[in-house]
Amino acid sequence: MAHMTQAQWDAYRAVINEWQEDAFQDDITWIKSIVRLSKHGEDNKQKFINIELKGLVQYNYFRAWPITQATDSGEIDKESCMIYLNLAYLENLGYTNEHGQFKFNPGMDRFKLRGLTYKAFGDSHAGQAHDKPLFTFIILKREERETGNEIY
Helix, strand or coil, X not given: CCCCCHHHHHHHHHHHHHHHHHHCCEEEEXXXXXXXXXXXXXXXXXXXXXXXXXXXXXXXXXXXXXXXXXXXXXXXXXXEEEEEEEHHHHHHHCCECCCCCECCCCCCCEEEECCEEEEEEEEEEXXXXXXXXXXXXXXXXXXXXXXXXXXX
C-alpha cells in the first residue's frame, strides 16, 4: 500500500489553498452578531457588523441532512445551499480559534448571498489533509421575511 510522504501532503495542502484564489470567489456577507453588556451590566446591547468574505457556494447540490417543515399539504424542504470557506483564508483574517475552527455564532450570525439572508443550520469540516481539515462548510437555511405581498 502506498503512503503519501510529508512533502506530498504539503504539496496537496498548497494546491488546495491556492484553489481559494480561483474557485472561492463568491461574495458572502457575514452578518456578525456582537453582544456586549451595558456599562452597568443591566442589559445586553446587541449590534451587527458586516464582514465581506469570499467562498464557494453550492446551491442544492446534495442534501447533507433534512431541513423540512411540515404543512397541511406536505413537507417543504428549506435547505437552500452550502458555503465552503477555506480555513487558511479565515485564519489569515483572524476568524478562527486556537483549534482552527471558524469563530461564528450559529444562533445569532447570518450570511447574505445575492441579496438573500440565510441562517446557519449546521457546519462541518471538509477537505482534510492527513493532519487537519482545510475547509469548513456551513449549511444555510433561507430566512423568510414578508414584505408587502412577497415572501423573501
